[in-house]
Amino acid sequence: xxxxxxxxxxFGGIAGEFFFVLxxxxxxxxxxxxxxxxxxxxxxxxxxxxxxxKTNPDAVIGEDELPWADIFNLCETxxxxxxxxxxxxxxxxxxxxxxxxxxxxxxxxxxx
Numbered sequence: 001x002x003x004x005x006x007x008x009x010x011f012g013g014i015a016g017e018f019f020f021v022l023x024x025x026x027x028x029x030x031x032x033x034x035x036x037x038x039x040x041x042x043x044x045x046x047x048x049x050x051x052x053x054k055t056n057p058d059a060v061i062g063e064d065e066l067p068w069a070d071i072f073n074l075c076e077t078x079x080x081x082x083x084x085x086x087x088x089x090x091x092x093x094x095x096x097x098x099x100x101x102x103x104x105x106x107x108x109x110x111x112x
Contacts, residue, residue: 027052027066034067037074044079050087051102058092062105072111084111 026033037044051064062068075081086106088098106112 034071034074037079041078042080044075044081046083046085047075047079047081048085048087049102049106058090060088060098060101060105061086062102062109068109072109 049061051059051061052066053059053064055065056063059065075084084106086099086102088102089095090098092098093101103112
């Protein structure tokens, strides 16, 4: 599917002990990166978090359209995630303000 094609194109395959989950890139293209967590259990030690919204390009994590509760559940049960890496880069606010908003949202979700 689109998720597999995107992953292979970006990273050349699925080698090693873990991989980088591309939730945003898959959702932009109509896919769903959660399939990787299910297909390759225990191999998502680090997961890159970035908000995605079709209606609000400046949304922070928790204000966007990604199914965070399901993503976190899969990461922590199937993917064996140890680290979440947050990225936020929008012109609507300074980078550290955006990261702080994401951090507050993650804290409300019990993730830090």
